[in-house]
Structure formats: structure tokens, C-alpha cells
Amino acid sequence: MRLIYVIFKFILFPGTYIRGFWEHLTCKILHLPVESEGYLRADEACGHVEHALATTPWSAWLMATGPGFMMFNAGMAFLYAGVLNIFYMGITPYDSIGMFIFYVILIYLGVSFLCSLFPLTEDILTYWDMAYHTKKRVPVIFKILSFPLALITRIGAFCEKNCINFLLAIVFIVLHIVLML
């Protein structure tokens, strides 16, 4: 599983690299020590940075969802810019090879960004423990509001760890190609 994980991470390297960058930047903003700062590595931390766990609920929340938020926005923008033009506006290689390749690259970037959406399980578990298990001072309203996103992030982190999101990405792309035909 680890091998598949690493292979996919390398295939979708733009998202992997940028995810690492956003995580690194978040650590810097939160003054969290970063031990290993390589973004493209052949282990489970590929696309992430090894860092000390957050000590406050706010920093744990930011660490778990902040980079994902940036990746989601960028990923959706890339993906839909490509999808709208290829699948809706109907651009084909026969109309303009250059534009078609450009849109395909946008879709690839979008998929690669969206496949690096979720944090390491440790990051989200840190927030989860602080918010829902220990007696840290997290306002109840924030606990309630953050629950859906925290749950999605937790499930997503699990899926990413087990390569399920890559399979979903493949299904998504194949479905779109079939629809286009």
C-alpha cells in the first residue's frame, strides 16, 4: 500500500509538492518546529512535512485544515477551468491542439491538488483529541461548527493513507472520459 501511495504521490507531484509547501508555511506561521522539510520523499510523509504536533486547539485546527483549504480552492479552480472547457464547451484536439493540451493540464493539476487535500492522520487526530476527548478550552460552538469538516478531514486522511482517494480520482477521470465520448 505504501508503494502505491508513493507512486501516486509522485505521479501527481505538483499537488504533492505544493501541499508540502503549504504545510511548511503553516508550521512557520504557527512557530511549529519542522524536523524534515523534504516534500517529495519515498515514505508515508510524501507531500507532507514532519513537524511537532500542535499544542493549542487553534493551531491544531489550522494545521489540519489550513493547507487543505488552500489546496481545495486551487484544485477546484484548476479542475473546473479544464472540465468546463473540455466537457461543456466541447473543445477537442481537432479545434485547437494547444488549448486542448492546456485544459488537459489544468484537469491534471486540479486532480493532483485535490488528491493532496488531506493532512496526515496525526494532525487531524491531534485536533480531534483536543476538541472532543480532552478538556482543552475549545468553545462549544466551535466544536459543533468544526465537527463536519473535522470528520470529513479525518475520513479523508484515512482514505489518503490507504490510497482510496487515488482510486476515486481515477474513477472520476474515467467517468468524465466516458461521458465525453
Add this chain to the structure above:
Amino acid sequence: MDNENLNNIPEEEIKKETEEAIEEAEDTAEEAVSQEEADEEDSAETPESPEESSDSDEEEEDEDEDEEKICPGCKENTVARGHEYCRKCERKYVKTHIGFFRYVAGAIALLGSLFAFIIICISALPSLQVFEGHIYQAGRIVYSSIESFRKADEVASNVSGALQGVSFADRFLQTGSSLDNKIFKASIKFYNPLVAEQYKQYIFDSPGAAEYQKHSRAVKNNSAVFKKYEDMYHKVESIYEKIVNKEKTTPEDGKPALEELEKLRGQDGIDEQLLNLYGYDIAGMCEMGDDLIYGYLDKTYETRDKNDTDWEFLYIDAYIDSLIKRDRDDEAAEIIEELMKQDLSNEKPVKQFARICLKKNELDKAEEEINNYCANNLTIENTFSDTGYQLLIWLARVKGDYDEVEETVETAQQLYELIPEFNRQLALAYLAQDKFDEAFEQAYLADEKAYYRVSYYNDPSAMSEEIYATLYVSAFLADKCGKKDTENAEHIKDIIDSFKDRNFTSDTVRQIIEGKLDVRDAVTKGVCDLI
């Protein structure tokens, strides 16, 4: 160290004592391990009470806290409580810099995503139009889906016009061949493969469309169907054209033609269904009697499953009409129901169903079906065939609510100027009220609009047998019973003369002209083929 002694003890003795001590220590350790294992087994067999276990947990935690953790970074210093690294490593790790190249990559990603977002904004409106088309397609409202797909190009042009100052916008506002292909596929479904093939060049108007067509499966398949139809026509051309080219045909002309046609049956490359269809055409044109005409239609319908290509689109309307005329309403209703399921924007089966209802005097059912149809189609701007209003006008007319007819026609005409059917229906409403001159005026307007569409929009479907029939009946009745002093009087005579040698397939027209059928009955009862 001196080899001789240590504290005056000979070296050999020291060695011996040390070895004994090691052996003793090893034994003790082994005993301790075996004891621990035994304890573990015991604990597994007899679970501890919660209190005991929590006590032992607390003890373990205390021990852990007391233990000094080695820093995973330097693997030398100890880690302070609540920290993951030693003070030195922590300071070092917090100060790590993000390289310049990484900032550049992050900035590129950010700017790239902003640019992608601009592309989305630019292409959002035409894409939404296409999305609307997909929704209609999923809901089996095929005509509306075609209209939505077509409008995407128009919307793209409008957005492009609005963004004249943005030089790069045009590049991202182009619709491509794949969208043309969607329109083509929907056209095959809504019109028929032959019409779609005829208008292929107008549908595929994108820059790379010519090349795209060579690779499109839909285009290839449809071209094969068209070729099959053409090949078959070439085989019967000589027989068929003899009848078509005659100014006036009689049943005697039809006999030898049908015999020749029958000789072809069973030969290689002969499509049996199309052969039956040609038989039906020839029998119809030569007025060879309902039995023979309907016989060919029945045969056409019976052979529908034996062919690779079913030519349903060529005969199904005529077949349903024939079933209604022969009082086989249930069979007709069954086929109509199937057709209505396939395409909710096809008004023909709805109208045929309404005719059955009219015949059975169940106008409530007709009204319900028409209202269902209008719920799906009335809000859609169908440039040339707003069938929803047509059905509403039809319903008001057969119900005898002529004020409603005029109101609906007025509303519909404000929205759509070039639909002849509105005027034709109004003409029929005037005929039912014995207003023959007004009826002629409206029938003439319908004919003019149809002619305009044929000439300027290259749309032969606008001109129908029903328009000619209505114009002729209106002119005939206006001449016979209308006011003689109107400006139209001369014009009416010209129109009647122009129809002199024409063979009308409509029974109703013949019966009205011969005085066998009252025009009011004709336009308000279900058996009439004028309505």
C-alpha cells in the same frame, strides 16, 4: 593493570569469581523473565479489576513521566516535558527556512489558480447553458436540450462582446466540435437520422469540425444509416420516380409500379421495411384503396424488428393515424405511450393522444396530457416550433372556446413571430365559426410564414400538407360562402386555381369540397386529418 594481583587477590581467582557472578546474574534474569511471562499469562486469564488496572496505569504513566525522553532530532539531549524536541533542536527546527524556489512554486500555484478562476468566470455562462442542455437531456426533453446547446455558442459570443477590452478572453470563449456532436446526436433523436445528416454541415461549424467528424462514432453510424437509405432509394428510384413525376396518378398507374416493387422483395441489399414503405407511398399517391394502403403500413410495422435499422421515424406517425382512422385506438395509444416516454418534447404523440381522447369524448384526459406537456416545454424558447402553445390553441379550439383561441394566439405570436401553425389553428377556429374570409386571411398568413422559413431559414419542415389543405379549404369556402366584395376575392380565385391539379392526401379536404362533410364537424371532431 598488573597481571599478578588486584588487592592482593590473584588474577585467576578474580576471573573465576567474575564468571560465577555473571552466571548468577543471568540465572536471576532468566528467572525474572519467566516470572514476568507467567504473570502476564495469569493476567490474561484473570482480568484485573478496573480499580487495580487504573491504579497500575497511573503508576505506569508516572513512571513514563519520570523517564527522560531522548530528543528524536539530535538523539542526544533529553526532551523537556510537553515538548517533542530538545530545546536546542526545537530552536533549530523553528528557524528552518523555506527555500526561495519553494516560495516561487507556491506563488505560481496561487497565481495559476487565480488565472484558472478567471477562466471559470469567463466560460461559466456558456457552460451553464450546456449544463441546462444536459438537464433537459436527462429529463428526455430533447428539443429543449438542442436549443440549450445551440444557445451556448450565442452566449459565448455575447460574453466575448461584453469583454472586448480583455484581449485573451476570446481564446477561452470558444465552443468546440464536441458540443456540435451533442447537438447532432440530439437532432438524430428529435428529428431523424436523415434530417440530421442533411443538416450536418450546419451543425458542425466549429473550426476543427471537419476533422472531428471523421472520428465521431455518432457521425459514422448516422452516415451508414443515410447511405443505406440512399442505396435503397437508388434501387427503387426508377419505379418510384415514374409515379412521383406524373401530374395526376390513378390506381391503374400504381398497379405495375407495385408489381415491379414486389419483384425486388427478397433480393440482396433490399431492405424489406423500406420496400413496404415505398409500397405504402405509391399506393397512397395512386389512391389504391385504404385496404392496400393500410396493408402496406401494417407490413412496415410488422417488419420493424427484423431489420438492423428500424425506419420508425419514417412511418410511425402515419401508422398511428391509420390505426386511429381504423378505430384501433388501443393499439395506437400503446404506441403513443411508448413514444411519449422516449421524448417528452415530441408534440406529435401528445397531439395524436389528444385526438384519440377527442374521438372518445374524453377531453379531460387530453387536457391533462397537454398540460403535462406544457409544464415541460412551454417555458422553453423554441424559436421555430413552440409546440406548447400550439397544443393549447388546439385544445381551446376543439373545446369551442374561440375567445381563448384568439387570446392564446395573440400571446404566442408576441413571443414567436414565425410559427405558421398559430395562424393555421386560428384559421380553423374561424372556419368553425363560419368566418370564411377571416379564415382565408389567417391560412394565407400561415402559408406565407412557412414559405419565408423555407426560403430564408432553409427549413423545409415548416411547409406541411396541412397548411396547403387549410389554405385550400379556406379559399374554397371563402369563395363559395364568404363576402364577395372583399379585396381578397381576386386573390382567392388565384389560390383555388393554383391548387387545381393538386392531389390532396387528406380525406377531409376531399369530403368538404365534395360537400360530404360539414366544415364545423371537420374541425371539431377527432376523425378529421386537418386538425
